[in-house]
Amino acid sequence: MAPVDKSKVPWWVSNLIVPLVNLTLALLVSGLFIFIAGENPYEAVRLIIYGSFGYIEGFAYTLYYTTNFVFTGLAFAVAFHCRLFNIGGEGQAYIGGLGVFLVAINFSFLPVPIVWLLSIAGAVVFGAAWAFIPAYLQATRGSHVVITTIMFNFIAASLMVFLLVDVIRDTSQMGPHTVALPKEQWFPSFKDFASLFGIKIRYSPLNISFLLAIAASVFVWFLVWKTRWGYEMRAVGHNTQAAIYAGISPYKNIIIAMCISGGLAGLLGVNEILGVHHKIVAGFPAGYGFTGIAVALMGRNHPIGIFPAAFLFGILYQGGSEVTFDMPNITRYMFVAVQGVIILFSGALENLFRPQIESFFVNRLNIKASA
Amino acid sequence: MEFLSDIASLINSTLRISTPLVFAAMAGIFAERSGVIDFSLEGKMLMAAFVAAVGSYFLGNPWLGLLLAIIACVSLSMLHGFASVTYKGDQVVSCVAINILIIGLTTALAAAWFGQAGLTPTLNSDQRFLEVNLPFAESLRDVPIIGTIYSDILSGHYIFVYLAYLSVPLVFWVVFKTSFGLRLRAVGENPSAVDTAGINVFAMRYKALAINGVLIAFAGAHLSTAVNANFFREMSAGRGYLALAAMIFGKWHPKTALVACLLFGFTDALQIRLQGVELPAIGEIPVQLIQAIPYVLTVVLLAGFVGKAIAPNAIGQPYIKER
Numbered sequence: 001m002a003p004v005d006k007s008k009v010p011w012w013v014s015n016l017i018v019p020l021v022n023l024t025l026a027l028l029v030s031g032l033f034i035f036i037a038g039e040n041p042y043e044a045v046r047l048i049i050y051g052s053f054g055y056i057e058g059f060a061y062t063l064y065y066t067t068n069f070v071f072t073g074l075a076f077a078v079a080f081h082c083r084l085f086n087i088g089g090e091g092q093a094y095i096g097g098l099g100v101f102l103v104a105i106n107f108s109f110l111p112v113p114i115v116w117l118l119s120i121a122g123a124v125v126f127g128a129a130w131a132f133i134p135a136y137l138q139a140t141r142g143s144h145v146v147i148t149t150i151m152f153n154f155i156a157a158s159l160m161v162f163l164l165v166d167v168i169r170d171t172s173q174m175g176p177h178t179v180a181l182p183k184e185q186w187f188p189s190f191k192d193f194a195s196l197f198g199i200k201i202r203y204s205p206l207n208i209s210f211l212l213a214i215a216a217s218v219f220v221w222f223l224v225w226k227t228r229w230g231y232e233m234r235a236v237g238h239n240t241q242a243a244i245y246a247g248i249s250p251y252k253n254i255i256i257a258m259c260i261s262g263g264l265a266g267l268l269g270v271n272e273i274l275g276v277h278h279k280i281v282a283g284f285p286a287g288y289g290f291t292g293i294a295v296a297l298m299g300r301n302h303p304i305g306i307f308p309a310a311f312l313f314g315i316l317y318q319g320g321s322e323v324t325f326d327m328p329n330i331t332r333y334m335f336v337a338v339q340g341v342i343i344l345f346s347g348a349l350e351n352l353f354r355p356q357i358e359s360f361f362v363n364r365l366n367i368k369a370s371a
Numbered sequence: 372m373e374f375l376s377d378i379a380s381l382i383n384s385t386l387r388i389s390t391p392l393v394f395a396a397m398a399g400i401f402a403e404r405s406g407v408i409d410f411s412l413e414g415k416m417l418m419a420a421f422v423a424a425v426g427s428y429f430l431g432n433p434w435l436g437l438l439l440a441i442i443a444c445v446s447l448s449m450l451h452g453f454a455s456v457t458y459k460g461d462q463v464v465s466c467v468a469i470n471i472l473i474i475g476l477t478t479a480l481a482a483a484w485f486g487q488a489g490l491t492p493t494l495n496s497d498q499r500f501l502e503v504n505l506p507f508a509e510s511l512r513d514v515p516i517i518g519t520i521y522s523d524i525l526s527g528h529y530i531f532v533y534l535a536y537l538s539v540p541l542v543f544w545v546v547f548k549t550s551f552g553l554r555l556r557a558v559g560e561n562p563s564a565v566d567t568a569g570i571n572v573f574a575m576r577y578k579a580l581a582i583n584g585v586l587i588a589f590a591g592a593h594l595s596t597a598v599n600a601n602f603f604r605e606m607s608a609g610r611g612y613l614a615l616a617a618m619i620f621g622k623w624h625p626k627t628a629l630v631a632c633l634l635f636g637f638t639d640a641l642q643i644r645l646q647g648v649e650l651p652a653i654g655e656i657p658v659q660l661i662q663a664i665p666y667v668l669t670v671v672l673l674a675g676f677v678g679k680a681i682a683p684n685a686i687g688q689p690y691i692k693e694r
Contacts, residue, residue: 033476033479036480036483037479037480037483037484038483038484039483085463085467087467133670134670137670137673137674141673141674143670143673143674144619144673146410146463147410147612147615147616147619147669147673148670148673150609150612151609151612151616151666151667151669151670152670154609154663154666155663155666155667155670158659158660158662158663158666159659159660159663161659162657162659162660165657165659166657290471293467293471294471297464329482329483330479330483331478331479331482331483331489333474333475333476333478333479333482333489333604334475334479334483335475336471336474336475336478336479337471337472337473337474337475337476337479338475339471339472339475340468340469340470340471340472340473340474340475340476341468341472343464343467343468343471343472344450344454344465344468344469344472347460347461347464347465347467347468348454348455348458348460348461348462348464348465348468349453349454349458349460349465350460351458351459351460352458
């Protein structure tokens with residue numbers, strides 16, 4: 001298959017049709033897994049749709065998961081533009097949550113909106129600090145950021161369990177978690193919002209962090225595509241040698257990219273601590289950091305793609321919990337496997353059918369043009 | 372004598388704990404020397420552990436479990452090759468995909484087939500590998516020094532422990548003393564020169580990945596059918612990444628990689644011994660912090676305090692023939 005001229009391929013073919021074909025393949029393979037596990041894939045799809053859209057609490061859960069995936073997806077994407085594989089989102093989010101909690105509890109004498117802003121800053125700073133060390137080691141010593149960020153996930157998990165057991169545990173309770181933050185500091189939730197319109201909801205984890213996720217997406221788009229620094233960073237990622245000749249420092253850009261990435265991952269802590277748990281509970285990042293990799297690759301590392309990809313994974317998570325509820329043979333790990341398949345098809349194997357699809361559309365358009 | 376037997380048991384556990392790391396590091400050497408990054412050692416090790424445990428449970432023979440694990444790991448290696456050699460996808464993305472896929476799939480299938488906890492059934496003594504007692508181990512036990520070394524340190528390990536250490540000179544010989552090894556290293560350093568010499572770059576990389584799959588299967592089988600008698604969720608616990616770090620630290624060379632693996636194994640053995648022990652001046656270190664020691668050590672070693680590691684020249688780059 002001769003490669004087609006890239007400039008002749010319409011944008012909607014490479015950015016819409018090809019990802020959708022890859023996603024369809026991934027979902028077909030996932031259906032096969034559900035079949036192997038002894039359940040009916042059609043029934044699973046029906047449950048996923050019902051669980052994520054069928055009732056208002058379910059849909060709110062879908063948007064709550066979307067919030068988390070936007071943060072971790074953007075985190076992975078920013079580093080990826082500098083050709084850095086930050087798979088440490090999990091640990092950075094964990095430490096980011098520590099930042100949120102420490103700021104909120106220590107500045108509780110300040111007015112609530114200021115505490116919120118400071119807590120968000122705390123999340124960013126703590127998450128960025130946890131990404132800084134792997135970034136520094138990559139930039140100066142060449143230690144591969146994949147291994148160091150994975151190690152930092154393990155270290156963060158150990159450190160946080162140590163802190164939650166021995167240092168900041170709520171000693172009046174048995175479990176490894178801290179005391180709850182004062183109630184006025186809790187983010188307004190969707191439940192509060194709905195009650196303004198007279199809609200009664202029992203519980204919803206969805207909260208105003210969703211707006212923060214939208215703001216973060218705009219911020220990333222502006223930063224990466226509209227600033228000088230974003231240009232430098234993409235230049236380093238695209239061709240380090242050429243960037244050096246152009247006077248761009250890879251050292252500086254690696255560190256900044258990783259710190260922003262870590263800061264974005266830290267924002268997950270805002271959603272989880274201020275919005276949902278109102279305290280640090282052991283293991284609250286719960287794999288959202290890893291899911292961010294799939295979200296970013298599916299969204300082609302652009303906020304406009306990441307938002308729908310995060311929504312799709314929100315559907316998969318919320319609908320997935322409906323499935324695990326109704327199908328005894330399916331656990332939430334099945335949906336971890338689905339993520340792996342999606343990363344495989346929309347990341348590593350993205351060239352599988354791209355040449356065929358692109359040349360198919362280019363030829364059709366040519367025929368139309370000459371007719 | 373108390374001290375001496377402490378040391379002996381520490382060395383004994385170092386040899387045992389290092390075993391999966393040694394297999395994984397040797398597997399990594401084949402892939403990376405041929406120019407293919409392999410972060411998926413972790414996922415493949417987990418896959419092998421799952422398949423070996425399930426296979427020997429149903430077939431009643433740990434060797435058949437091992438055989439199935441080899442088939443599974445070679446298939447995963449071929450998938451990695453298909454994505455990153457043939458379709459020139461990003462090698463790291465392919466590895467991350469395999470790792471996440473396997474973490475999910477193994478636990479999901481274990482839960483679907485054997486119940487919600489995600490454990491496979493405990494294997495009985497016919498279904499798992501047992502310790503191998505070397506000849507005369509009992510009668511030599513009382514001989515000073517030699518007895519300790521032979522009977523307490525070298526004897527009584529699982530077969531995988533011996534195979535792992537035997538694999539190191541074998542890998543050295545294949546990679547550095549055979550024409551296959553010369554081609555392998557050349558493909559990783561300068562694929563276009565190798566291509567000019569009439570050697571198929573893609574075929575070489577697939578062969579290297581196949582050997583990689585066989586070796587990593589032993590590591591997984593060791594975890595689930597020898598030291599443990601079942602598979603449990605995420606039981607590889609980062610060993611694939613540790614082994615990769617050991618391999619990089621060992622500069623993609625079997626002998627130095629072995630030393631690094633033993634160092635990791637020793638740290639891990641030591642951290643298990645240190646749990647709950649009162650240390651002079653420091654007191655008892657909390658167990659969560661002790662458990663983090665091997666991971667911290669990995670970061671420290673990778674930071675290259677012992678000299679910068681130079682990777683094979685063409686690593687991570689898909690080979691594209693001139694058009």
